[in-house]
Amino acid sequence: MKESDIRPADLYQEFLRLAREDALAFFDPAQRAPVPCSACGSSRHSPAFSKSGFAFVECDDCGTLYVSPRPAQPEFERFYRDSPSARYFADVFFPPVMEARRERIFRPRVERITAMCVAAALTPRVVLDIGGGNGIFLEEWKLAHPESHVCTIEPGEKFARACHSKGIEVLQTVAEKADAWAGRADLVTCFEVIEHVRDAGVFVQSLFRLVKPGGGLVLTALSVDGFDIQVLWERANAICPPLHLHFISLRGFEVLFKRAGFTDIAIETPGQLDTDIVRNAAAEHGAVIGRFERTLIDRGERTLAEFQQFLVRNRLSSHCSIWARRAP
Secondary structure (H helix, E strand, C coil), X not given: CCHHHHCXXXXXXXXXXXXXXXXXXXXCHHHCECCCCCCCCCCCEEEEEEECCEEEEEECCCXXXXXXXXXXXXXXXXXXXXXXXXXXXXXXXHHHHHHHXXXXXXXXXXXXXHHHHHHCCCCCCEEEEECCCCCXXXXXXXXXCCCCEEEEECCCHHHHHHHXXXXXXXXXCCHHHCHHHCCCEEEEEEECCHHHCCCHHHHHHHHHHHEEEEEEEEEEEXXXXXXXXXXXXXXXXXXXXXXXXXXXXXXXXXXXXXXXXXXXXXXXXXXXXXXXXXXXXXXXXXXXXXXXXXXXXXXXXXXXXXXHHHHHHCXXXXXXXXXXXXXX
């Protein structure tokens, strides 16, 4: 899989441009407050860089990269409800790549999570997806597991309607306010949502409450430890406030999930795009890369593919996948 398969360059660059404008239009720098580490809760940090008017710091204890000082929650709610970049993503960016993502991301994801459940001796009767979007994952899960009941917590009105039209049960809110569904799901899934939430600790605690005792959680996210983020750093397109507020380290994820009460925590980085992202950034956007990365790119496709597998085996891809259980 290539980055362009799921993020066409022209659409993606326009989305990022709108997000940069919205970062200035929707957030008041005077209304921000310092926050502790999103993962381990430490207040010890070092300055990293600023981007789009947001300051990033690195946690001195677990290495997580996060925005501090941070805007208040109402500003984020207004941004996701009213901003041009949010509308562009839903109306322009996502529809053309929906089927490509179904084939290249969601069907393999169903297969992978099914294997994880088998290995954990978990047969999920109720599957709950957090931030289900237009419901592609749950559609594919239902095709593979017709005996499962599928449901989603989705705050966006348009996406909530799309899920409902597909027969997916919907609770239109955010996970932090979903106490009505506490302890409901045998399996909770959450894909690339945690980077967006204001308080990762509160968010993961809400996921814990949604899982039945004995049930499981699968969460994916971007990790600061990944190759493309480490190489590109503040030039990485993935670092795009106010959309992404924290990039948690692998050590930070372990602490975060233990603090929330989860057990049997297993972290992998099965990403496929790190080397392609670095190559694209160097070729298309003028990003300055090091001598090693340039040599790696010049070696061609086979070397890049083999190096990507090295990143996966050694948990050095930025795409992070976490499995965790709630004790019976």
